[in-house]
Amino acid sequence: MKILGIGVDSIENSRIKKSIKKQKFVSRIFTLDEISKSKKINNKISFFSKRFAAKEAFSKALGTGFRNHLNFNDISITNDKYGKPSIKISNKLQNIFKKQFKTKKVNIYLSISDEKKHSIAFVVLGKKWI
Numbered sequence: 001m002k003i004l005g006i007g008v009d010s011i012e013n014s015r016i017k018k019s020i021k022k023q024k025f026v027s028r029i030f031t032l033d034e035i036s037k038s039k040k041i042n043n044k045i046s047f048f049s050k051r052f053a054a055k056e057a058f059s060k061a062l063g064t065g066f067r068n069h070l071n072f073n074d075i076s077i078t079n080d081k082y083g084k085p086s087i088k089i090s091n092k093l094q095n096i097f098k099k100q101f102k103t104k105k106v107n108i109y110l111s112i113s114d115e116k117k118h119s120i121a122f123v124v125l126g127k128k129w130i
Contacts, residue, residue, distance in 0.1 A: 001126040004101050007060030009053040010120045016049040029055070029072040033088075049119035050085075050112040051077040057121040058087060058108070062100055070096060077110075085110050087123075103127055 019025045026035060026048075034051060041047045055075045059065050066072065076088040087093075087108045094104045105128035112121040 001107065001129065003124060003126055004106065005061035005063050005123075005125040007057040007062070007123045008121065009056035009060065010118055011049055011053045011056070013045050013049045013114065013117055013119055016052055016119075017045045020044060020048050027073075031073050031076040033076055033078070046114050046119065050114050050121065053119045053121035054085065054087070054110055054112050054123070057123040058110075061123040061125045062096065064096075064100065068096075077112075085112050101125075101127065 029052060030038075030048065038044055038047050052072075054077045055072050058075055059070065062070070064070060070092075074090065074092050076090070077085055078088050079085050087110055089106075089108070097106045098104050107126045107128055109124040109126065110121065111123075112119070114120070
């Protein structure tokens, strides 16, 4: 695998705790799917903090940050039935991959974790060998 980008982000959960009280913040940062899933979660601070960190780490792995029309809610963090996190690939993200890396065939590796005060996410983007 050829590594295309690596990104990491850490955030203080108290920062998200304050921010998620504002509906405008939540709707600007998180997708409708993420907001819907958060309603089934008891620890919303952890849920949103990890996703915020994952989106930041992903933008860093892209090498662009949040510019060139990439917004937080263009990135959707999901979990499989075992809890493994992943990033949902939209057409917009595929177009960004093509522009940034000259390929749409990108593997995304995401790891997220949290403790009481902090959340962290790590993203590796690799070129698929197909």
